[in-house]
Amino acid sequence: MATEFHNLQELRHSASLANKVFIQRDYTDGTVCKFQTKFPSELDSRIERTLFEDTVKTLNNYYAEAEKIGGQSYLEGCLACLTVYLIFLCIETRYEKVLKKISRYIQEQNEKVYAPRGLLITDPIERGMRVIEISVYEDRGSSASSSGSSTTSSSGR
Amino acid sequence: MKNCEYQQIDPGALGTSNTRTSTTLPCGRKNSQRPRRKWEVFPGKNRFFCDGRIMMGRQCGVLPLTIGLILITSGLFFTFDCPFLVHHLTVFIPVIGGVLFVFVIITLLQTSFTDPGILPRALPDEAVDIERQIDNSGSSTYRPPPRTKEILINDQVVKLKYCFTCKMFRPPRTSHCSLCDNCVERFDHHCPWVGNCVGKRNYRFFYAFIVSLSFLTSFIFGCVITHLTLRSQGVNGIIQAIQDSPASIAELVICFFSIWSILGLSGFHTYLVASNLTTNEDIKGSWSSKRGEESGNPYTYNNIFTNCCVVLCGPMPPSLIDRRGFLPPDDAPQTVTSDTELPPFMSKNDANMCTQGTKELLESMAHSSVIQSTCAPGTPKTAPVSQESLLHTISITVSPPNRPPSTGCSGHQALRPIDVSCSQKGNKRAALHTHKPMLRVPSPPCSLGHSPIILSDAPDMGFIPLN
Numbered sequence: 001m002a003t004e005f006h007n008l009q010e011l012r013h014s015a016s017l018a019n020k021v022f023i024q025r026d027y028t029d030g031t032v033c034k035f036q037t038k039f040p041s042e043l044d045s046r047i048e049r050t051l052f053e054d055t056v057k058t059l060n061n062y063y064a065e066a067e068k069i070g071g072q073s074y075l076e077g078c079l080a081c082l083t084v085y086l087i088f089l090c091i092e093t094r095y096e097k098v099l100k101k102i103s104r105y106i107q108e109q110n111e112k113v114y115a116p117r118g119l120l121i122t123d124p125i126e127r128g129m130r131v132i133e134i135s136v137y138e139d140r141g142s143s144a145s146s147s148g149s150s151t152t153s154s155s156g157r
Numbered sequence: 158m159k160n161c162e163y164q165q166i167d168p169g170a171l172g173t174s175n176t177r178t179s180t181t182l183p184c185g186r187k188n189s190q191r192p193r194r195k196w197e198v199f200p201g202k203n204r205f206f207c208d209g210r211i212m213m214g215r216q217c218g219v220l221p222l223t224i225g226l227i228l229i230t231s232g233l234f235f236t237f238d239c240p241f242l243v244h245h246l247t248v249f250i251p252v253i254g255g256v257l258f259v260f261v262i263i264t265l266l267q268t269s270f271t272d273p274g275i276l277p278r279a280l281p282d283e284a285v286d287i288e289r290q291i292d293n294s295g296s297s298t299y300r301p302p303p304r305t306k307e308i309l310i311n312d313q314v315v316k317l318k319y320c321f322t323c324k325m326f327r328p329p330r331t332s333h334c335s336l337c338d339n340c341v342e343r344f345d346h347h348c349p350w351v352g353n354c355v356g357k358r359n360y361r362f363f364y365a366f367i368v369s370l371s372f373l374t375s376f377i378f379g380c381v382i383t384h385l386t387l388r389s390q391g392v393n394g395i396i397q398a399i400q401d402s403p404a405s406i407a408e409l410v411i412c413f414f415s416i417w418s419i420l421g422l423s424g425f426h427t428y429l430v431a432s433n434l435t436t437n438e439d440i441k442g443s444w445s446s447k448r449g450e451e452s453g454n455p456y457t458y459n460n461i462f463t464n465c466c467v468v469l470c471g472p473m474p475p476s477l478i479d480r481r482g483f484l485p486p487d488d489a490p491q492t493v494t495s496d497t498e499l500p501p502f503m504s505k506n507d508a509n510m511c512t513q514g515t516k517e518l519l520e521s522m523a524h525s526s527v528i529q530s531t532c533a534p535g536t537p538k539t540a541p542v543s544q545e546s547l548l549h550t551i552s553i554t555v556s557p558p559n560r561p562p563s564t565g566c567s568g569h570q571a572l573r574p575i576d577v578s579c580s581q582k583g584n585k586r587a588a589l590h591t592h593k594p595m596l597r598v599p600s601p602p603c604s605l606g607h608s609p610i611i612l613s614d615a616p617d618m619g620f621i622p623l624n
Contacts, residue, residue, distance in 0.1 A: 020282050020283075020286070022283055022286045022287075025328065027308050027310055027315070027317075027328065027329055028308065028309055028310060028311075029310070029311070030310055030311060030329070030455065030456055031328060031329055031330055031342075031343070031456065066472065067471075067472055067474075068472070069466070069467055069471055069472070073470065073471060073472045074466055074470045076470075076472070076473075077361075077466070077469065077470025077471065077472075077473075078470055080470075080473070081361075081365065081469070081470070084259070084260055084263045084264060084267075084365070085263075085264070085267055085361070085362060085365070086263065088473060093472065093473050093475075094472060095472045095473060095474060095475055096475055099475060125475070125477070127277075127280070127283065128276050128277040128477040128478075129477060130276070130279065130283070130325060130328075131283060133283070
């Protein structure tokens with residue numbers, strides 16, 4: 001763990017942002033929060049496909065759990081209705097609890113998987129749940145041709 | 158572990174980004190000693206109180222009138238009618254009245270002061286990425302790129318429109334309110350009576366408000382009628398009864414006019430809840446079957462009970478705009494000026510658009526700038542090493558494009574609203590609600606007195622309209 005953290009420290013102090021990759025939302029199931037699992041071509045050389053897909057699928061599962069409509073959410077809703085929704089001021093909703101879990105998961109993924117590869121995932125809640133933003137940092141050791149903005153064209157959709 | 162070495166940042170690159178900051182914001186000029194919260198630089202037209210805890214639309218509309226009418230009517234009821242009724246009937250009358258009154262006031266305040274589900278605007282690099290994907294043909298002819306995207310939801314084709322103000326493709330059921338200058342998720346309508354938009358997060362409060370208000374007005378109306386009837390049963394007659402209790406007539410008048418509109422509105426929204434529709438979709442006829450093709454509402458669960466449960470008792474989503482989060486200390490807020498040069502293909506569409514040219518954005522990104530997160534998780538502040546702290550200690554800047562003050566941007570938004578005057582509590586007016594009959598579900602019998610304000614989306618020249 002110390003070595004992973006050490007890498008994050010390096011990332012923090014001496015990294016150069018090369019590009020940002022945005023994973024957009026997948027609306028095929030409606031308005032539930034779900035991100036596309038399609039592997040972006042910009043990350044081809046940076047991370048294995050399976051790792052990336054695992055991360056996105058786990059995040060999708062977390063969001064599905066947060067937005068799940070079932071016994072507990074109905075109970076919460078009815079209780080809220082009876083208390084004239086004042087209960088929202090007092091207790092933490094299930095959604096908020098799951099968001100905390102997601103935050104911890106992303107932190108852990110960054111430390112273990114992404115930072116060692118020069119990538120950094122931004123929690124989607126910081127982007128209004130629109131995108132998963134993956135920052136790609138330049139690695140002096142690699143044979144990256146250019147500094148600054150990436151020249152890869154947009155991935156086909 | 159990997160032995161990656163990362164390049165040192167060029168400190169000179171940071172200097173260029175700071176010169177782009179807008180000086181038009183009243184409080185955004187210098188990095189003051191006091192750390193500023195995000196609500197202070199929020200780009201939409203909203204008002205914040207209690208240090209960001211409470212928010213509402215810029216124009217509070219007739220919210221004071223709404224509150225005043227409720228308070229006055231209830232006050233008169235408790236003062237003049239209740240003593241008589243307690244004496245002659247039962248003590249439960251003021252109790253029930255009191256409970257309903259409390260319900261009404263609390264739900265009204267919650268509707269007005271809650272974030273309706275505002276989507277934060279896209280950050281510049283995100284906007285650039287979207288632009289790049291739209292214009293991925295790579296041609297240099299600068300033809301107007303398509304600003305709609307078609308997706309399949311539950312085997313139904315849905316068009317997503319691009320919002321020029323927020324610089325993103327709107328999620329399904331999201332609409333841009335020009336009064337508040339925000340994209341709102343599951344946008345229902347902008348209600349001037351509560352002074353706020355009604356959207357995903359506060360629809361249940363709004364529904365509870367109108368239902369409890371219907372009960373309250375009906376209850377007061379019934380009690381006042383009972384009161385006057387009982388009084389006039391004495392030897393004195395109805396005229397004397399009215400003279401004894403003139404306030405009751407005022408209450409009768411207010412309640413009589415309110416009941417029509419409020420009951421109608423409640424019925425209409427009950428229908429919307431049962432079919433999982435929004436007022437916006439209903440008014441626009443988004444899922445109308447009369448277009449000839451088989452198009453139903455893709456969001457419905459085809460079960461009235463399930464729809465009601467989902468809409469009213471579903472999980473409460475969090476606010477995405479994190480009003481009370483702190484801005485990163487060394488960043489100016491991201492802004493867009495209206496006078497930066499527009500890329501040619503955009504200038505054809507709308508000269509008033511407040512956007513920064515794609516070229517400029519790409520150039521500014523090339524200088525390697527700070528990642529600024531304008532939104533951070535509101536609740537997980539207790540997370541140990543949060544994402545945000547990690548990010549903002551990395552001193553890499555995306556050059557913030559300049560943003561005009563909100564009034565400057567409002568011009569093009571206000572140009573094309575689809576305004577239908579709202580008379581939800583039409584005491585003095587009796588505007589008819591004209592909505593097209595919707596689905597196969599029979600249209601509600603309650604088209605009186607309700608015409609919410611439906612605000613259009615961003616200027617959409619060169620678009621294929623949604624219907």
